[in-house]
Amino acid sequence: MSIYADRFKGQVAIVTGGASGVGREVAARLTQEGAKVVLWDMNADALADAKAATGAVDAVQLDVTDAEAVQAAADAVAAKLGRVDVLIASAGITGATVPVQEFPLDSWRRVIDINLNGLFYCCRAVIPHMLKNDYGRIVNVSSVAGKEGNPNASAYSASKAGVIGFTKSLGKELAKTGIRVNALTPATFKSPILEQLPQSQVDYMLSKIPAGRLGEVHEVAAMISWMASAECSFTTASTFDISGGRTTY
Template sequence: MSVYQGRFDGRCAIVTGGASGLGKDVARRIVAEGGKVVLWDLNADALAAAKDEIGAAHVVALDVSDQAAVEAAATASVEAMGKVDILVCSAGITGATGPVHEYPLDSWRRVIDINLNGLFYCCRAVVPYLLANGYGRIVNLASVAGKEGNPNASAYSASKAGVIGLTKSLGKELATKNIIANALTPATFESPILAQLPASQVDYMRGKIPMGRLGEIHESTAMVCFMASEECSFTTASTFDTSGGRTTF
């Protein structure tokens, strides 16, 4: 992993899903490049370990589907860092697998609550602080599933399509405020979230990638960090792909 020394000097970031996977890797790189981070995650033990490993300024254990908890976390995070410049919404779950007509209702609700409603709550809570700064970068983690739809993953696909639509609206709302909002639409990459899926589903997703392999986490981390930086200054309300050629739109 190459590091752009000082790219995030003076910048303060909130990273949801920051105790593992892509969120943790993004947070690690922001700190390595001079920034401060607060990590939000449901797993308190993993948060404590990630805080020590990365050198995070603060951590908050919460369920992003709890709107009141998200509001409180935003306040606590700004108090811990002094401000917030960057929001990376990486928290998410895959949910159950199965056809729509058999899909478990509880799993549908949970996926939508975390992946879409939770992300909305995070943006809603943090944007006022970015407006007060007169600067901001928002990166929302979507998926190629939100563009194409994966069979037997309707809740996940629908939630990520919602993230793309929400991000397009948000980016246009903030376009004249010096706040950039974009979504990342990765194909499947090596991550702890794969443990939530049967091997057959992972094999299906790998087979859809023209490069013939899963992504590597550092490839998506590099893209997120560009999207979260000052370098990303004239693209908003858009999606960036790290899909190995699977999606080209």
Template sequence: MAYAGRFENRCAVITGAAGGLGKAAAQRIISEGGKVVLWDLNAELLETTATEIGAAGFVALDVSKLEEVSAAAKKSAEILGKIDILVASAGITGATVPVWEFPVESWLKVMDINLNGLFYCNREIIPFMLENGYGRIVNVASVAGKEGNPNASAYSASKAGVIGFTKSLGKELATKGVIVNALTPATFESPILAQLPQSQVDYMRSKIPMGRLGIVDESAAMVCFMASEECSFTTASVFDTSGGRTTY
């Protein structure tokens, strides 16, 4: 259900926006009156998505490169005129093996994208929000960051880092007009599942009391609440879309 005009005069940057949750959130913000610049590594798919959903612009970049993030933030502010909202959704799963077999290169890549990249995006966009005294930041974590998934140590650790980072940042910005929260979804139907063996997907489904994977629009709806003016007295917090899996 869309809320007409909810994001009127609001401008957003969404990472990992060529598909999955990033695309779904972007579509909804645009349908509710907002302007969005899409960020993603996949330049070809990003351009197609931007045209399809009517984005204000797009920037192809690697979020694990600080200089690219900094340039993208400046370019996005120029396109939009201001930045009110950041949805940091870019992420990868990494290898699916026990810790003692985990490739060091995969561990480092997961941390570079899921945690360091998210930090860079927050760091470079916050000044634009402080300039206007308003902002909403949604950092996409995972139920794995709360409970841990076996054979997914890098992903689980990186998402736990996102949760801790969000709680710290939200307190830093609590009196600045900038609200910062994290989303912890359980597994939902998304292109990222192609990075996992079916056995891992089946394991994660088995842990969800509702007995099914999530639907991307369910998490996008939560993202859009967190990104809206309605979310005004909750910061440094975590919102679940887990089908009952999370226990805290």
């Protein structure tokens, strides 16, 4: 149970990829801290379970690669709940785990479309609603792969590097407003996304973490919750590491 019971009281938060993993954990924490949380995810069955488990006020089956659907969903949240204060953009997939010369074109396009284009669509859709109140917090979930690159994960690494660059650009665009935009670069943590990877790839990523263990989703959620709060007031266009010592820059 979070000790910050009222940190998000009166605020409305959207969490993409909210049906599982870090998205679900963050949604639960934001709810505990007073937010009205709306979950966006493609998995309808998992969404229903996540809504009940997290206490979210709404759950919407949504493909973030559909720009028009994303805009309509953002507008619907603002119309129904009166505002949008927080966006946690955590929807993502790993894609194929093979060398570049063997990388399937459809997998490359799908990873970029979800991890980077979809994140762009979500940010683009919520910004006008945040500007109405001159307040907002956007947390874009990237990865250490976006800083260092993981072999045999070129699409994932490229998409997550794009998230970092996009976050820096957007954060600077909005720096003179009340909106703060930052990215998180986790190392490998325990999440259903690992089921998309061969064990050899998981072992490789674990070997790069000086702490010698995978991260826990509650640790990631704790950092995201601070990044999404009013306390994060003078940091924008930045990246925060949570990597067990893998990245220190």
